[in-house]
Amino acid sequence: MWLRRLSTDRLRRQSQTPVDRPLALVGAVKNTRRLTALNDAAARAGLRAGMSFADACAIHPTLDWAEEGPEDDARLLEKIADWCERYTPLVGLDPPDGLLFDITGAGHLFGGEAALARDLLTRLSGFGFHARVGIADTVGAAWAVSRHGNAVVVASGGTGDILAPLPVAALRLPPETRAGLIQLGLKTAGDIMVRPRAALAARFGAGLMRRLDQALGYEEEPITPRLPVPALSAEQGFPEPVSRDEDLLCVVEHLTARLCALLEKRGEGARRMMARFFGAGGAVERIEIGTSRPLREAAHLNRLFGDKFAAQQWDHEFGFDRIRVCVLEAESVALAQKDLTAAEDGPEFAQLIDRLSARLGETRVLKPMLQDSHVPEHACVTLPASCAEEFAPEYFPPPFTGEVTPKAAVGGLGSRHDTLASSRPVRLFENPEPIEAIAEIPDGPPVKFRWRRISHDVARAEGPERIALPWWRSGEPAPTRDYFRVETAAGARLWLYRDGLYSETVSPRWFCHGFLP
Amino acid sequence: MGGRTEEGCISLGTPDAALQGGLSLSELHELAPASPFQHGASLGFALALSVLAQAHDGAIVFVQQDFAALEAGALYGLGCALFGIDPTRLLLVRAATPKDALWAMEEALKTRGVSAVIAELAGYAEAADLTATRRLSLAAQKGRALALLLRQRASPLPSAAATRWLLSDASGPSDLYGGLGRTAFSVTLTKNRRGPCGTWVLQWDDDGSRFEPALPRVVAAAPFDRPAAAPIANAC
Numbered sequence: 001m002w003l004r005r006l007s008t009d010r011l012r013r014q015s016q017t018p019v020d021r022p023l024a025l026v027g028a029v030k031n032t033r034r035l036t037a038l039n040d041a042a043a044r045a046g047l048r049a050g051m052s053f054a055d056a057c058a059i060h061p062t063l064d065w066a067e068e069g070p071e072d073d074a075r076l077l078e079k080i081a082d083w084c085e086r087y088t089p090l091v092g093l094d095p096p097d098g099l100l101f102d103i104t105g106a107g108h109l110f111g112g113e114a115a116l117a118r119d120l121l122t123r124l125s126g127f128g129f130h131a132r133v134g135i136a137d138t139v140g141a142a143w144a145v146s147r148h149g150n151a152v153v154v155a156s157g158g159t160g161d162i163l164a165p166l167p168v169a170a171l172r173l174p175p176e177t178r179a180g181l182i183q184l185g186l187k188t189a190g191d192i193m194v195r196p197r198a199a200l201a202a203r204f205g206a207g208l209m210r211r212l213d214q215a216l217g218y219e220e221e222p223i224t225p226r227l228p229v230p231a232l233s234a235e236q237g238f239p240e241p242v243s244r245d246e247d248l249l250c251v252v253e254h255l256t257a258r259l260c261a262l263l264e265k266r267g268e269g270a271r272r273m274m275a276r277f278f279g280a281g282g283a284v285e286r287i288e289i290g291t292s293r294p295l296r297e298a299a300h301l302n303r304l305f306g307d308k309f310a311a312q313q314w315d316h317e318f319g320f321d322r323i324r325v326c327v328l329e330a331e332s333v334a335l336a337q338k339d340l341t342a343a344e345d346g347p348e349f350a351q352l353i354d355r356l357s358a359r360l361g362e363t364r365v366l367k368p369m370l371q372d373s374h375v376p377e378h379a380c381v382t383l384p385a386s387c388a389e390e391f392a393p394e395y396f397p398p399p400f401t402g403e404v405t406p407k408a409a410v411g412g413l414g415s416r417h418d419t420l421a422s423s424r425p426v427r428l429f430e431n432p433e434p435i436e437a438i439a440e441i442p443d444g445p446p447v448k449f450r451w452r453r454i455s456h457d458v459a460r461a462e463g464p465e466r467i468a469l470p471w472w473r474s475g476e477p478a479p480t481r482d483y484f485r486v487e488t489a490a491g492a493r494l495w496l497y498r499d500g501l502y503s504e505t506v507s508p509r510w511f512c513h514g515f516l517p
Numbered sequence: 518m519g520g521r522t523e524e525g526c527i528s529l530g531t532p533d534a535a536l537q538g539g540l541s542l543s544e545l546h547e548l549a550p551a552s553p554f555q556h557g558a559s560l561g562f563a564l565a566l567s568v569l570a571q572a573h574d575g576a577i578v579f580v581q582q583d584f585a586a587l588e589a590g591a592l593y594g595l596g597c598a599l600f601g602i603d604p605t606r607l608l609l610v611r612a613a614t615p616k617d618a619l620w621a622m623e624e625a626l627k628t629r630g631v632s633a634v635i636a637e638l639a640g641y642a643e644a645a646d647l648t649a650t651r652r653l654s655l656a657a658q659k660g661r662a663l664a665l666l667l668r669q670r671a672s673p674l675p676s677a678a679a680t681r682w683l684l685s686d687a688s689g690p691s692d693l694y695g696g697l698g699r700t701a702f703s704v705t706l707t708k709n710r711r712g713p714c715g716t717w718v719l720q721w722d723d724d725g726s727r728f729e730p731a732l733p734r735v736v737a738a739a740p741f742d743r744p745a746a747a748p749i750a751n752a753c
Contacts, residue, residue: 349576349630356610356621364611368594368604380594385608424598426561427590456554459688462696485697491686492554493697514590517561517599517686517700517721 001120002146003080005130006097008039010076011066013128022060026053027068036068040130070096080129081226082284085276086322087116089233092223098146100139100223114153127282136162139223140215144170144189159216164190171211177204189215230274233326234258241280241319248277248320249309253302255325260298269294269333275305275325281318290362292353292386294331300351304358311359353385362386374467376428376483376513423465423485425495425514432511435496439510442502445484449496451512457489464498479504485516493517525661527569530719530728532704536680537711542570544679545654545664549671551685551705556589556669558684560637562702563665564600565721565728567633570663575632577602578625580610582618584639585669599700601726615644619653626656626664637667643674650677671707681708687718699723 003009008023017023022042024035033053045060056063073096081091081099087110090102107113117133124131134145136154144163145154148170154162163170166189168181181204186192192200192212201209213219234255242248252275263269271294277285289304356365366382373379437449445461463484471478479500487493493516500508526539533539540546546566550559567577579592594604610625612618615638622636638645645653645666654677657664671683687703701720708714719728 348628352578352625352628352631353608355624360610360612360617360621364613366609366611368592368607368609370594370604376593376595380604382594382609424595425590425593426557426564426596426599428593428596429590430586454554460691460695460697487686487688487697488554490552490554491688491703492552493557493686494554514593514596515557515560516697517557517564517596 001084001099001101002132002134002143003077003097003099003124003129004132004147005037005039006076007037007068007073008042009129010069010072012039017064021064022047023064023066024056025068026065073097078226079284080124083278083282084120085227085284085324086237086278087120089227089229089324089326090223090225091227092225094143098143100142102223103135117152138215138217139221140172140211141217143172144215160193163215164188164193168192171208171215173208173211177208180204181208228328230326230328231330232259232262233324234262235322235324237322238320241321243316243319245309248323249302249306251323252305252309252325253298255323256301256305257298259325259327260296260301263296263327263330266330267332268330269296270301270327270330271295272329273301273305273325273327275323277314277316277320278322278324279316279318280321281316283314283316285312285314285316285320287312288328289358290354290386292350292357294333295354296333300354303351304354307355307359357384357386373470375469376424376467423462426517428514429512432497432513435510435512437496437498437510439498443482443498446486446496446510449510451494456492458486459489460487461485467497477504479508483513527566527663528727529569530717531730532706532715532717532719535706535709535712535715540566540663541679542663543658543661545650545657545666545677547650547666547668547676547678547681547708549668549681549683551671551683551703553670555685558686558702559667560589560592560635561600561700561721562682562684562704563635563667564597564602565702566663566665567635568600568602568726571602571606571632574606575630575662576606576608578608578610578622578631578634580612580618580621580625580634580636582612582615582637582639585637585667586611588639588669589637599723600721601723615639615642619644619649622664622666623653623656626653626660626662628660631660631662633663633665635665635667637669639669641670641672641674642666642668643672645672645676647675647677654678678708679710680706683707687720689720 007025011023012019020041022039022045024038024042024047026033027036035047035049035051035053035056038047038049047056047059077093081093084091084099084101088101088103088106092100094100103113103116107116110116110119113135117135121131121133132146133152134142134149135152136142136145137156137159141154141159141163144166145151148166149162151162167187168178168189171189197209210219214221236251236255270291272288272290275287279285287305287308289308295301353365362384365385367385367388368380369383369388370380371378433451435449435451437446439446443464445463446458448458449456461484464482466480466482468480469478481497481499483495483497486496494512495514495516496510496512498508498510502508525542527542528539548559548563550556571577581591592609594607597604597607610621612621618636618638622634625631625634653664666678683705685703687701689698689701692698699720701718703718705716706714719730722729
């Protein structure tokens with residue numbers, strides 16, 4: 001599909017000015033101000049793209065003009081591509097102003113390929129876009145027909161006949177090759193087809209022959225999809241837009257149920273799913289959900305969609321006329337027979353993780369993981385609970401092989417971690433808070449300190465526990481920390497440290513790193 | 518392990534009499550630090566209660582509002598070792614707003630396989646009003662999990678919680694090497710539906726995973742096998 005007036009259509013849509021006024025976009029090309037795009041009215045007035053701005057003003061003094069915006073155009077093209085996914089999941093970009101669709105097997109859903117093209121053009125012109133469509137066996141032929149041809153649908157096998165009368169520009173050639181061919185008197189694609197290949201390839205390089213072969217289908221040319229093509233998808237279109245939340249969710253439920261049946265046949269479960277809502281007003285909304293394990297229980301997946309849906313605030317006054325639910329990632333599920341005796345708390349807990357992750361975000365539902373590090377903030381890290389199990393083996397320290405303490409037998413983690421663990425705080429500040437402390441030099445515990453504008457007297461202190469930062473990692477000398485467990489006169493227990501030894505820095509600073517129980 | 522009694526209560530030791538058998542599961546309980554620097558005690562006590570409530574390797578869910586984490590620090594997995602909690606059985610939830618935190622707590626309470634849910638809200642936690650706390654106690658009743666609501670400041674507002682506690686660290690005796698000694702909490706019961714209020718000092722026995730009443734000082738055992746004041750000459 002070729003959006004032939006993309007840039008000017010964009011401006012017209014924004015400013016709502018009449019279509020019949022000439023409009024041109026101006027940009028700097030090789031240090032000259034030239035017209036880069038214009039609308040139909042401007043073309044009729046005798047302007048051409050590539051003309052210098054001064055000439056254009058001389059021809060048409062009251063010309064409307066604006067600066068070009070390639071980024072805005074690209075964004076708009078992306079949006080249109082989003083919208084076009086209603087026709088086929090495989091949509092590729094062809095910058096600056098084209099889109100490529102693979103509609104193999106999708107035509108009959110709209111009553112034939114010609115009907116699909118008609119529907120597409122009607123809707124786009126309703127949005128104010130000037131578009132042309134070509135449907136052919138190959139990307140090259142479709143491109144040529146949409147830009148230079150008259151027919152919309154090229155019958156299968158008739159590619160050569162249709163291409164022959166088209167100008168050489170229809171072959172997507174670089175300007176130098178094009179100019180060279182025209183100089184030789186080869187004006188149409190047909191002229192090139194009948195000439196000996198070797199001579200042309202020797203003169204213009206292999207690129208020319210490749211383009212010709214691609215257009216004729218002798219060489220494969222795949223479309224690069226914008227979004228990964230889903231493993232499975234189900235969709236539902238409506239003759240009239242639907243806007244009630246309950247109705248939308250109900251449709252999503254039906255589609256999910258259909259997908260779950262398919263998943264079950266394939267012996268798989270979904271890890272990531274997406275629901276897309278194609279708005280009648282052109283907007284496309286999407287909801288994505290992730291699960292912590294492969295799932296194919298429709299009820300649970302629907303609850304995830306429902307939670308996510310409730311958190312959305314869309315402006316859908318025109319409603320949606322097509323809904324698609326697709327499985328983006330699927331994994332095989334081993335069928336497990338239910339155990340009669342075991343407590344069945346596994347699935348429910350995993351569902352809780354999914355629901356919390358769906359509503360609050362995956363980075364807000366975390367599991368602590370122990371690491372083999374002696375730096376307090378690295379010894380225990382948090383990972384998103386939905387993917388923690390996949391990372392667990394790497395993060396865990398090697399199993400402790402020494403004597404098992406009674407506490408480990410009771411169910412604690414003594415078997416996994418060092419015995420210092422119980423001297424650690426129960427709360428840790430992400431950013432240690434600076435304090436002003438009075439302490440005996442060089443490594444006495446603090447006697448008095450000031451934190452959060454309150455002065456604290458130290459009643460008892462334990463320490464120092466000296467922790468050297470991994471200087472071998474960064475290569476720079478890192479200060480050594482001296483940690484003290486401190487009890488204030490008021491009874492609060494805190495974990496303080498001095499950042500650096502007196503031999504390392506002149507005046508080390510003190511920090512509060514956490515609360516002890 | 519676990520301190521669950523037959524009637525669905527957890528035993529705290531001396532306060533059990535006032536609570537008529539112990540702290541009941543399937544009810545909401547509110548904790549708050551007695552002073553702004555006692556956040557360690559409030560979370561420590563909550564974790565201790567969660568361990569006592571833990572049955573069948575159930576999970577412990579800790580929901581924390583972002584602002585509460587800035588004020589008092591986030592839960593540190595290694596620190597849980599003191600209470601014998603396996604960090605892999607912990608689920609941490611960070612909520613941006615008090616509303617999200619309360620929602621997450623309610624969802625967690627309704628889930629099977631969760632044995633305790635702790636939610637910490639910043640400041641007085643005004644969002645946890647009478648209606649919200651009522652919802653939570655109903656969810657706790659259904660789920661049979663221990664529901665603990667941590668306020669960062671003791672709130673004077675009414676609440677549907679069964680009990681309200683004020684926590685601070687109790688200064689116990691030093692250990693043999695002059696260190697801080699064992700963890701002890703000074704707990705004050707300020708609201709109790711089932712009986713009188715009161716103040717107790719509870720010491721956490723980290724080997725046995727249970728509370729025991731704290732003795733004020735280490736004292737020598739009473740001399741049963743010899744006279745109280747045996748003359749030195751006789752001893753030699």
